[in-house]
Amino acid sequence: MKTAIAIRHLAFEDLGILQPLLQARGFRIEYREAGVDRLDGLALEQVDLLIALGGPIGAFDDELYPFLVDELGAIRRRLQARRPILGICLGAQLMARALGAGVAAMGHKEIGFAELQLTEAGMRSALAPLADSPLALHWHGDQFDIPDGAQRLAASARCPNQAFAIGNHALGLQFHLEADPQRLESWLVGHACELAAAGIDPRTLREQCRRHGEMLRRQGSLVFARWLDGLG
Template sequence: MKTALALRHLHFEDLGTLEPLLEERGYQVRYVDATQADLSALDANASDLLIILGGPIGAFDDELYPFLTDELRLIEQRLAGGRPLLGICLGAQLIARELGAAVAPMGFKEIGFAPLTLTAEGRESVLSPLADVPVLHWHGDRFETPPGSRLLAGTEGCPQQAYAFGNAVLGLQFHLEADADRIESWLVGHCCELALAGLDPRAVREDARRHGQSLARAARRVIGTWLDRQLDSNEHLR
């Protein structure tokens, strides 16, 4: 059985709608809580797929949150091994940092459901099913496009929303994995952030109801195609 290791920073920011997809694809999913586990003891390249999930801290906050030092080292080793690596929100920022890109606050929060603008390369990429599909944005930091990577998507407020580095690495600033049926956990877990940003949770809840199913369908197509390409790459290397 294939294995998927997901590093989680908040319990409710999990794989969401992607978890059943991975299980259908024959992956045994294992979560590791990055704030509690001994990340230095993990073998970065032992799993078939490594996913770095989101969280409300910054990619350069390792002095404040020392566990990030071991997490960054794990990402560095995974990148060196060339094995499939997916980063979502904070995960994409941490990978971007390891690839030599700047990550910094935007000066405002981008929170809520809104569509992406795909680049020319993005329209030809695995992200093509996301054209005109509102995705969940929930961040206040942004990454620069990592050197040697391909910029795939952006928004007006955050022009760098997704990148691919080679065929094995995909970084997504937005949350395509969010399960709209469990949005209440996000609204409660991030209630202080919503209040500080002056956002009404009722609006986010309603948008989750309106867009959740279309996002879930598109997410399955995006990640399903990306996983297929990993298999194709592995066959090519044999």
């Protein structure tokens, strides 16, 4: 049986809709809790698939959150070995950093359901199912630069770098295709302080999710299925 390890930084920011897709493809799923479990062992280097999930800290916050040193090292070794890796939000930012690219604050928050624009490379990538109804859940204040050798796949009106890929084995997403629309409330509660500070009414996000959630579930499932199929 294949194994996928997901590095989780917040309990409610988990694999979401990606978990049943992985299980249907024969993956056994393990979580590593950042800051609690060790992130420097061979398991993260040798596992069939590594997924680095999102979180509300910065990709360069090593001094504040020392576990990032080991997490970054594991991600860097995966990339150097060209082993399958998926990064989402913070996870994608750490991938970019591991590849020598910058990660910095945008000067504003991008939170909510908003459109994406696929690049030409994005239209040929696993993200192609988003072309018909290009919508995603955004929840971040930092953004990554596109690493050397990577293809830029998507942008949004407020963030020019939303996704990148290296070959078929590495995919970094700034947005949250994995988020389960049926569990949005846990995000609203867990990020209540951030929403209040940004002046965002959770009722607005609930209504957006009510209107778009099931479409996003279908599209996200198609994207992840295409990417997993591309891993061979």
